[in-house]
Amino acid sequence: MTGWLASVANAAEISLILPTAPDILDLKDPAAGALGAWDAGDIAAAVRDLAANQQRPRLSATIGDHPMRPDAVLPAARRIAATGVDFVKIGFAPDGAPDRCIDALAPLAAEGARLIAVLFADLWPGDPCCLPIDRLAAAGFRGAMLDTSGKRHGLRHHWNDAQLGAFVSCAKAHHLLTGLAGSLRVSDIPALSALAPDYLGFRGALCGGERTAGIDPQAVTRVAACMAKLPIATPPPPRSLPVRS
Template sequence: MTALLASVRSAEEALDAAGAGADLIDLKEPREGALGGVSLDNIWRIARTLRSRHPVKPISATIGDLPPDAIETIAARATEVGETGVDFVKVGVVPGPHARACLTRIAGLQAAVLPVLLCDDGVDAALVEHAVWLRFVGIVFDTAGKTGRTLFDCIDAATLARYIAMIRASGAMACIAGSLGWTQLDGIRALAPDVAGFRTALCENGRISRLDPRRVAQWADALHHAAPGAAA
């Protein structure tokens, strides 16, 4: 079964998503970019509110979109977000000259970091292998641009399948996101990642609009159950 990660920006959205069947609740501010960060105070408040109703529901939070060469700033922000008590801290990693050093730095933090490999221009196997070698709890493949191109437009399914197999063999979670919608459902099911993350597909009218719990429930059902006629 692929777990549904719902990205939310408020306590109200978090409660709606959890109540509608989302398996993981991810805190981010979509107005601030692909991995726009929620303030530390709001992360703490949302997490406290959510855990009062859903005490075992895993929570992640992004650190915000930071320059790829600001490695110490990235590490400091990840530490601060981790200290709010969330289960996972998501850190965007842009492939390029600073990516390997960034991965190495954040792997040494006390927080349970999920590196988010931004695949708009692809991602090479050596970087994925390095992330796997560093023994993160999970690795996310996502896109930075929210212009209609999906993860599957940026990296082919066969390559994703190889990376997912590599990650799983290490014992880590393999996660995908990146403007995914109903058109990509068959591809998601074929890959069967541990987690699939969504924002736009769960909202009433685009990613910065209100999350719709009915859409969350529809996606939870689609991910938690095999397609009709699929082999058991």
């Protein structure tokens, strides 16, 4: 069954989202970029505030938008991991040194941090074989999510459903959690859930369309209701990726 991730821009939005029971509550500042980060102190406070709630969703948090350099990515990831969130989301673009960043993050994963790679569909070629999925798995990452860095067009504008399905299949073959996000609409839910990702991620759809606007409770209810009606999908056969040198 495909779960769903809800991104919240601040602590005040958490109470608006919790009643609809998302599977993952994602702490992200949409006004600060594709993966804009909350202040680490505010993330830690949210973790503490929700710790007593036995029915709370798992928490993820983004590290912010950083160049693909280990000296930029690793300290930011360590800072967010130290807050106690369940998942640390790290964006990867093909420019710079993404492979070096992945390798530099392996010790953090070995220490127990659950790292989620966010790969931007509008920056990477529309072929899962071009993605560093094998390297992410070898470095101990917990999951991989396909998202968009620009929000003018949705995920399905950049990759078609066959390509998205191949991404899900390949990531699962490497035992990674899988997620699809990027200006998703309610109308995208049936087709994308049929690809059997572990999660679909939402922000703009929870705000009535504009991701930097506040949470719209009615929009949240529409997303939650559509996700609750999903049938259990049968995933496609897994397909392994060739090892990248």
